[in-house]
Amino acid sequence: MRKITILVLSFFIGTLAFSNVLDTTVEIPVQYESVEVKPLFPGGISEFMKFVMKNYQVPEEDEGGATGTVQVSIVIDVDGSVTQINILKDVGNAGNEIKRVLAKCPKWTPGRQKGTNVAVMYNFPITIK
Template structure:
């Protein structure tokens, strides 16, 4: 009987301590979340700290004028398959830096198919018309975007 009471008392003590520890962890998580939220709300772009930013923390993402359909039409019209390249299908991913004015400031291949197709994809991305730039804290900023180009291109 003593052992059973002792076991129940230890179990109750364990439950109490676990509850206290859990509530302290919840308080810590809540405080950290509030702190992070406060920092995010106070974020301001100043001077030379105009990006590039990742897209997760932006107020407004860069957007190609006309949307995805217009971008696909642009690629279909301007992408020319290099003569002699045997690769005709696949996916090229281009990382482009969209500046504060909406221009493609730079572009690099993240994932390619062949040297000649990759070079053509870079040429077309660099020749794109202006985008709507990304915005953070009410100011236009530079943002890196990934642009997937799936070959063969849809010519519709």
């Protein structure tokens, strides 16, 4: 009888211990690279380039003339905000400044897939001259 009690008690403890693990689900949002309706910066891509150029300040460490192309990855979230700003390839210290500029970017019109707003990932170059 004692073995059965220990066995049943072990079963209930095991069920309780693992029930949280089995019931916990984390939904990872899907990020698209290609969608039916692409995200749009207010005024279009030319306005986006103007925004970046207007707000970009050459870092003090790079005033000697660092030039080249910075590769950037961003996500335009379902609400149009710019998130997950990552510098894939940097030139001098330009990446940190580009992150700062993109973080203050106004909201975009979000991308849409099958009539629903979706997060869209963009990879693009920014040339520093």
